[in-house]
Amino acid sequence: MSLTSRDVEKIAHLARLGITDPEKPVYAANLSKIVEFVDQLARAKTDGVTPMAHPLEGLTQRLRADEVTEADDREKYQRNAAAVQAGLYLVPKVIE
Amino acid sequence: MSWHARSIAELAAALERGEISSVALTRHFLDRISGLNGALNALITVTADQALAAAAVADRRRAAGERGPLLGIPLIHKDIFCTDGVRTSCGSRMLDNFVAPYDATVVARLKAAGAVMLGKANMDEFAMGSSNETSFYGPVRNPWDLDKVPGGSSGGSAAAVAARLAPFSTGTDTGGSIRQPAALCGVTGIKPTYGRVSRYGMIAFASSLDQAGVLARSAADAAVALGAIAGFDPRDSTSVDAPATDYTAALDAPLRGLRLGLVKEFSESLEPRNGALIAATLDAFRALGAETTTVSLPSLPLSVPTYYVVAPAECSSNLSRFDGVRFGYRCADPRDLRDLYERSRGEGFGAEVKRRIMTGTYVLSAGYFDAYYLKAQQVRQLIAGEFRAAFQQVDLLIGPTTPTPAFGIGAKIDDPVTMYLNDIYTIGANLAGLPAISAPCGFVDGLPMGVQLIGPHFAEGRLLNAVHRYQTATDWHVRAAPGYA
Numbered sequence: 181m182s183l184t185s186r187d188v189e190k191i192a193h194l195a196r197l198g199i200t201d202p203e204k205p206v207y208a209a210n211l212s213k214i215v216e217f218v219d220q221l222a223r224a225k226t227d228g229v230t231p232m233a234h235p236l237e238g239l240t241q242r243l244r245a246d247e248v249t250e251a252d253d254r255e256k257y258q259r260n261a262a263a264v265q266a267g268l269y270l271v272p273k274v275i276e
Numbered sequence: 277m278s279w280h281a282r283s284i285a286e287l288a289a290a291l292e293r294g295e296i297s298s299v300a301l302t303r304h305f306l307d308r309i310s311g312l313n314g315a316l317n318a319l320i321t322v323t324a325d326q327a328l329a330a331a332a333v334a335d336r337r338r339a340a341g342e343r344g345p346l347l348g349i350p351l352i353h354k355d356i357f358c359t360d361g362v363r364t365s366c367g368s369r370m371l372d373n374f375v376a377p378y379d380a381t382v383v384a385r386l387k388a389a390g391a392v393m394l395g396k397a398n399m400d401e402f403a404m405g406s407s408n409e410t411s412f413y414g415p416v417r418n419p420w421d422l423d424k425v426p427g428g429s430s431g432g433s434a435a436a437v438a439a440r441l442a443p444f445s446t447g448t449d450t451g452g453s454i455r456q457p458a459a460l461c462g463v464t465g466i467k468p469t470y471g472r473v474s475r476y477g478m479i480a481f482a483s484s485l486d487q488a489g490v491l492a493r494s495a496a497d498a499a500v501a502l503g504a505i506a507g508f509d510p511r512d513s514t515s516v517d518a519p520a521t522d523y524t525a526a527l528d529a530p531l532r533g534l535r536l537g538l539v540k541e542f543s544e545s546l547e548p549r550n551g552a553l554i555a556a557t558l559d560a561f562r563a564l565g566a567e568t569t570t571v572s573l574p575s576l577p578l579s580v581p582t583y584y585v586v587a588p589a590e591c592s593s594n595l596s597r598f599d600g601v602r603f604g605y606r607c608a609d610p611r612d613l614r615d616l617y618e619r620s621r622g623e624g625f626g627a628e629v630k631r632r633i634m635t636g637t638y639v640l641s642a643g644y645f646d647a648y649y650l651k652a653q654q655v656r657q658l659i660a661g662e663f664r665a666a667f668q669q670v671d672l673l674i675g676p677t678t679p680t681p682a683f684g685i686g687a688k689i690d691d692p693v694t695m696y697l698n699d700i701y702t703i704g705a706n707l708a709g710l711p712a713i714s715a716p717c718g719f720v721d722g723l724p725m726g727v728q729l730i731g732p733h734f735a736e737g738r739l740l741n742a743v744h745r746y747q748t749a750t751d752w753h754v755r756a757a758p759g760y761a
Contacts, residue, residue: 188634195592195637196599196614197630198622207634210692214635217693218581218648224655231653232660235470235484235709236733241513256377262606269601272612 182212279304280440281761284349284497287443291338291348298338298348302331302392305350309394309441312760315422318435320355320413321363322395334390345500345524347390352436352445355396356403357383357488358477366479367399367411367429370604370624380477381512382446382488382505389504394442398432401626402595403453403481405429406698409689410628417685418461419757420723424682427457427698430491434461437491439760444492444501448478450485451583452677452702455714458491459677459726462716464743464753465491466498469733470709471516473502474509482590483514485583485706494753495715495743499523502736521737527744532565534742536729537670540572542701546676550725553718554676557727557746561674564745571669573662578655579703580696585639585652586707591629592636598624631692660708667732672742676701677714677726705730713739716752724752 185204188211192199199207234241254267263270279287279301290296306324313319327350334348358364358376360383365371379387386393400410408416408431416431418424419439426435430447434457437445447454449467458465466489473488480486490501506520538558546554558568600606600620607623610616625633639648666673678698688695705712710730717727731739747753 183638187638191634191637191641192618194641195596195633196617196621197625197633198615198618199630200622207631210631211634211638213693214584214631215638217696218585218639218652221578221581221585221651221655222647224575224578224651224658226651226654226658229654229657231650232657233653235660235707236516237660237664239471239516242517244510244513253377257602260374260377260603262600271601272610272616274613 183208183215280308281756283494284345284443284492284500287349288345288347298331298334298392299328301348302327302350302394305394305442312439312441316417316419316435316439317414318398318416318432318439318441319352319395320365320367320398320432323362323393326362327392327394330392334392337390344390346386346504348392350392350394350442351386352394352397352433352442353383354399354430354433354445354447356399356448356479357446358479359383359393359396362396364396364479365412367401367413368625368629369412370598372412372605374603378477381474381509382478385505391504397430397436397445400429400431401629402479402591403429403448403450404591404628404632406452406456406695407688408432409685410626412626415685418682419760420462421682423684424723425460425685427460427682429453431457433491434458434463434465437461437463437493438757440756444490444497446488446505447491448486448488449706450481450587451706452699454489454491455677455702455712455726455728456699458714460682460724462724462755462757463491463493464495464498464713464715465489466502466713466736466739467705467711468502468506468736469516469711471514472711472734472736473505474512474515476509476511480594482587483594484590485587494747495713495740496524496527499527499740499744506736518734523737523740526737526741529741530565531561531742531745534566534672535670536561536566536568536672536674537571537666538568539576539673539675540570541574541576542675547680549720550676550679553720553725554727557717558674560746560749564749569670571666571673573659573666575655575658575662576704579659579707580700582652582655582659582707583699583703584635584696585648586656588632588636589640589649590636592633592640595629595633600624628692656707659704663704663708663710672735672738673730675728677728681720681723681725701728709733711736711739713743715743715746716755718752
């Protein structure tokens with residue numbers, strides 16, 4: 181299946197990825213080749229096969245007790261943010 | 277013998293006898309890094325001051341009577357592992373300014389064992405690549421030929437060990453990212469069973485495939501290093517709650533009666549010189565007492581397309597956390613929130629990461645989920661079932677790690693699908709969660725090649741044992757790249 185620049189625009193929007201106009205046909209060509217490549221899966225006979233849910237058969241993910249285990253390191257974590265104020269992360273105004 | 281040519285056990289013995297201190301040993305490796313890394317670009321960050329301080333602590337611990345196989349031994353961490361107070365870039369512009377606020381469990385365990393971090397290794401951006409060319413920090417060069425790639429994504433980890441900048445390094449393997457660079461750089465690399473090593477603090481790419489492991493110059497060294505990081509961790513919900521084995525205990529066990537299965541689908545279309553190396557490797561194993569047979573896993577040729585649905589799908593979900601708000605790159609002067617998200621991600625991620633996010637978004641989008649993601653997870657089940665059946669007949673599977681030796685920098689970077697096919701022999705183990713190891717087995721065109729052994733779940737000890745016995749009978753693993761002896 182071949183993807184167009186318009187398809188790329190739609191996918192990039194879903195993924196919140198800013199891409200430039202000159203990049204669009206390049207990604208369209210790349211993604212078309214990738215999709216064409218993975219399309220060979222359609223030939224595999226998988227009737228009645230349960231999709232894999234975990235690489236280790238029979239194992240499921242553990243649950244843990246709902247207890248607080250971490251210390252409050254907000255200040256340390258916020259040192260990696262571009263803009264914080266009074267312990268809050270700043271973003272452009274959302275509501276006018 | 278120079279310090280950088282010695283095994284971990286030899287270094288530990290020298291430290292124990294007081295022939296060298298950890299501080300002096302650390303300085304020796306830091307000197308090599310400052311002399312050689314400029315040409316190789318194997319490290320993104322060198323942590324010289326912290327390394328010397330950690331080495332001094334290791335020396336004091338030893339003086340106080342503490343012992344341990346890694347106490348005072350230097351290493352390099354792949355820059356995908358969070359290191360408290362040290363930049364953790366994941367090879368991306370997105371995290372160029374990110375200073376991790378905590379240690380990954382792998383890092384914490386090696387620290388507790390007294391190992392000394394020299395720095396952080398270069399890698400493909402977010403571990404997405406097979407050549408180390410997708411790194412924001414530029415390609416790593418292969419010590420065997422500086423015009424060739426080292427493989428990826430743990431290319432810096434592999435090149436550093438091959439250039440003897442450290443006795444061992446950590447890596448991660450989602451589709452071959454430890455084994456493929458280990459093969460192309462002539463070192464030994466093991467990807468453990470899914471869930472054997474904690475992924476806490478290891479930046480996520482594809483969560484059902486990612487697994488941490490080690491690269492070293494021999495299976496004996498890898499056994500010591502893996503022993504320090506394997507084991508249950510309550511902070512990783514996929515960590516397996518089973519005690520880790522002492523991987524050094526069974527290293528010397530004889531191979532008499534070991535049943536090795538040559539994977540038919542891997543050996544059919546082999547380039548003749550690669551095929552000759554694998555045939556010679558089988559001869560060496562037979563001389564050690566192993567029995568060899570051929571087994572077929574008919575769905576295995578579908579492992580690459582399966583992977584390129586599952587891995588991008590999981591990556592598109594995992595990488596949605598990079599939003600320019602809480603950490604990582606933020607674009608200049610965003611107009612509004614959508615512009616902040618789109619430009620921060622568009623400018624912060626490189627081309628291959630964007631390709632994979634978009635592929636993943638596409639295969640998960642409405643109308644395509646069943647045809648791609650569900651279908652891929654079904655094929656994955658078929659592949660896992662064929663591995664299970666194979667391990668009814670044989671103890672371990674064997675075959676090449678890569679189709680070719682290291683290729684030229686720039687040769688495949690513009691053609692994603694051709695690049696993806698580098699991992700044709702390694703991806704199956706990730707899809708089925710199996711442990712696998714690559715070890716040097718000879719040369720093609722003067723460049724190292726690897727043999728891969730794959731085992732059933734939790735057979736790390738058996739894999740290390742088989743390769744260790746092979747390495748006592750052969751000397752491929754002790755050859756140094758010219759100029760790096």
